Amino acid sequence: MIGPVLALAGAVLTLLAAIGVVRFPDALTRLHALTKASTLGLTLVAVGAAFVLPTANDVTSALLAAALYVFTLPIAGSMIARATYLSDEANTEIHAVDELADRRRHDATVDYDG
Amino acid sequence: MIAATYVVLGAAGLLFCYRALMGPSVSSRMIGIDGAIVTGMSVIIVNAMDTGRGSHLPVTVVLALVSFISTSVVARFIEGRRE
Numbered sequence: 001m002i003g004p005v006l007a008l009a010g011a012v013l014t015l016l017a018a019i020g021v022v023r024f025p026d027a028l029t030r031l032h033a034l035t036k037a038s039t040l041g042l043t044l045v046a047v048g049a050a051f052v053l054p055t056a057n058d059v060t061s062a063l064l065a066a067a068l069y070v071f072t073l074p075i076a077g078s079m080i081a082r083a084t085y086l087s088d089e090a091n092t093e094i095h096a097v098d099e100l101a102d103r104r105r106h107d108a109t110v111d112y113d114g
Numbered sequence: 115m116i117a118a119t120y121v122v123l124g125a126a127g128l129l130f131c132y133r134a135l136m137g138p139s140v141s142s143r144m145i146g147i148d149g150a151i152v153t154g155m156s157v158i159i160v161n162a163m164d165t166g167r168g169s170h171l172p173v174t175v176v177l178a179l180v181s182f183i184s185t186s187v188v189a190r191f192i193e194g195r196r197e
Contacts (some may be wrong), residue, residue, distance in 0.1 A: 003163060004115040004116055004119070004163070005115070007116070007119050007159075007160055007163060008115055008118055008119045008122070008131065008181050010195065010196075011118075011119045011122040011123045011126070011156060011160070012122055012157065012190035013132075014123060014126045014147055014149075014152065014153055014156055015122050015125055015126040015129075015139060017124075017126070017149060018125070018126035018127075018129035018130050018149060018153070019129060021130060021133050021145060021146060022129045022132060022133055024149075025132065026142075027139055027141035027142045027146065030133070030142055030145045031141075031145055032147050034145050034148060038148075038149060038152045039141075041152070041156065042152050042156055044180075045156045045159050046159055048163070049159045049160070049162060049163045052163045052166075052170055053162060053163065053166075053167065054166060057168070058162060058168025058171050061168060061172050061174065061175060062159050062162070062168070062174065063173055064175055065155060065159070065174035065175045065177070065178050066170070068175060068179060068182075069152065069155070069178045069179040070157055072179075072181075072182035073148075075182070075186075076148070076181070076182050076185035076189070078187060079146065079185065079186055079189035079190075080184070080185060080188075080192075082189070082193065083141065083188075083189040083190070083191075083192040083193040084139070084141040085194060086192075086193050087141075087192050087193060096158060
């Protein structure tokens with residue numbers, strides 16, 4: 001009984017992430033909605049499946065997938081956020097405080113490649 | 115209970131696909147694709163719970179790795195477009 005309940009809770013969290021991704025106004029806020037909610041959603045689904053699945057082989061596959069996702073999604077998320085900021089796609093009307101602006105201006109004057 | 119899980123995951127997948135198709139920037143499209151991939155992983159795991167056969171659970175491991183690698187590549191691609 002606890003397995004399907006956990007899976008349903010994880011699915012609802014994934015749906016909440018999807019609603020956030022559709023309704024939030026720019027890429028950084030969408031990333032915020034996706035990374036947190038879908039990490040916990042997939043973990044809940046995998047743990048719920050671990051209660052139900054019969055063999056240890058299946059349980060390790062599901063939990064390994066969830067663990068890989070949990071370890072890699074923060075890295076992928078910060079890479080996407082960094083690329084979004086550097087390519088000037090961040091909406092400055094929403095993110096009014098830009099703490100990296102000084103550093104960016106400094107970087108623009110220094111030629112690291114030369 | 116399992117049927118409700120399928121319905122909720124299907125709705126989430128549709129919303130993620132909407133963002134992947136309509137996203138104004140490349141980052142938003144990639145976020146939508148990431149969400150669609152994690153929804154697909156959840157569907158595969160829920161299907162294994164439903165049928166009791168976990169023969170395609172290794173696909174979820176592969177999907178997790180492919181999702182990370184594709185996101186990294188696209189992030190490098192966007193970053194390289196700086197003027």
